[in-house]
Amino acid sequence: MTAKGELERVENDLFDDPGLPAHEPRPTDVDEHLEKRAERQVALLFGLSAVCTVLFCVSYFVFEIGDNPSELLGFGASNLTMGLFLGLALTLIGVGTIQWARKLMADTEIVEYRHAASSSEEDKVETLAALRQGTEESGIARRPLIRNSLLGSVLLLGAPAVIMLRDLGPLPGDKLYTTVWKRGMRVVQDVSGTPIRPQDMEVGQLVNGEPAIFFEDDAEGEPLYEGIELQQEKAKAAVVIVRMQPDDIKPWPGRENWGVDGILCYSKICTHVGCPISLWEQQTHHLLCPCHQSTFDLADNGKVIFGPAARHLPQLPLAVDDEGYLVATRDFTEAVGPSFWERNNDEPGDE
Template identity: 65%
Template sequence: MSDDTTLEKRHDAASAVVEEPIANPGLPAHVYRPTDIDPAAEKRAERQIAGLFVFAMLCVVGFAVSYFVFDIADNHDTVGGLGASTLALGLTLGGALLAIGIGMIQWARKLMNDHEIVEMRHPGRSSDEDREKVVADVLQGAEDSGIARRPLIRNTLLGALGLVGITPVLALRDLGPLPGDSLYHTPWTEGMRVAVDVLGTPIRPADMEIGSLVNGQPMSLYEENEEGEPLYEGVDLQVAKSKGSVILVKMEPGDIIHGKGRDNWTVDGVLCYSKICTHVGCPISLYERTTHHVLCPCHQSTFDLADSAKVVFGPAARPLPQLPLALDDEGYLIAQSDFIEAVGPSFWERDTLPEDGS
């Protein structure tokens, strides 16, 4: 019995499953594909499809390599005037998705069973017989796809899809550096001078008047290394400012209510607190000198700077972290240490830093 005769019988048997309610209106005879009658063409198509899936896997590997190789800093790599990282990531991820799509289309067009079916309209709820038939059709479709008997295609497809699934995980890295312990540390270190924000000049207590408020930053943000390059620049500078920004206020020493263990954290009535609101991280500086209250302009959280910056109003959940101050040999204000509390919004579960500083 010839292959054509066998295929015709299989086609007729599949068509006979559905009882036709109307006569054939004259549709052309079914035309068999080369892969239906030529085993060599079938194997060639299988290898082509598997090759597309392998190409998709190589594209994902290229995506991962491009992510780590090309620089996206201020002096970023370029190709033809375009950002090399963006170009490479787009081409490799697009190539992977395109290859998977083409491979699956070719699989359906060349290798899956090819026969016409008629699906009749039915009421909103199908009969039990129709539901059973749907399940049977799904199982038949899985059988027709040949996924069980074509392990080469199945395994390469799963490999390609699995590797493509890694790409969004890599892309998450662009949300910022891995936090590690960075949420608990700022540029402030023991002996770091307090500088006036923007100007970068150090501050003496005598430079401030009672009732005044000064925006400050760590002096290191304005310093250079031995080669004359800034210690902080670009994104690193912005991150350091977002964590190290402080406000300094000067009040009568008798107005200050020192927190537990903080008796020596002030110098001549000068106190220093984080400028970052503990609600959602807005910068604060609206100071009312008679009450010693400072207001966050975003959601009106109010802190009493005379009493360890405790919350007196608004949605903030904890006081502003206080920076312990001291004087250096030249009479300038310096930090005794980094903050002992994490600065910023309070949506992390934390109290003070561990005693070992980790």
């Protein structure tokens, strides 16, 4: 087809601009009573959203979870109500916003001509002006009831986020600083629970240990620790007991009597990220972490000599009871495991 023929075809395909139909005002545009009612409806939706958010928070604390969860309609009450109320809170904000736009925001038709992809300075100025105009037409400045109820419902949505952060676990309080070790508590072998006598250990030997309390019952014959609590306490209180020549030991001031005939006891938890340690080099007295190769000198107070760990291993002071078994004389003098924000940065030996 020639250029002339193509031009004629395009001209024949053109049609007149039909224009826009006559504007028909909405009921809320002409009836002030209906406008006020619509405004109250939108505010009510935002208010109900805020109520649902509060009920979400209440559900978190009211219904039990874990071993004996509360039930509702055959489902876990906590998950059911929290999901329901959070969903309703978000839905009501969406419905209220749509109702606001349909009945109260400016109802005028606009025409936007196609333009180049790159905006000109004039377009940018016009865009900002349109944004300002939209703000004015939305009536948010002159409708404080809607504005304040929307802001309240949206801001309150931050509460579920804060509440759900609590599911990461309860705040530890001072539990990070203490273990179940106490004066007179026997040191026993891990798994078997066999008490340890100094004469049972040879020079160069390492034994994985734990406190005897895990094998004891209370006055009513019930285990002192069970389930998750048992695992948590065992992890914190895990120790390694080593024996070396007394002349090889270089105790810090105040630690001269923390061992028994060359037998020392240290936390089994690496101070880097908390891996359990038991790779023992008899000749060098070094204890190696298998995770990131942090190395501690147990003859020199658990001092770090290699690797990413920034703190020495906490040492548990030992003694012998009347029956000749190894016992702790007190709990650790510092927190076991990795560093945390609240932990002080005292130099080794300050305790």
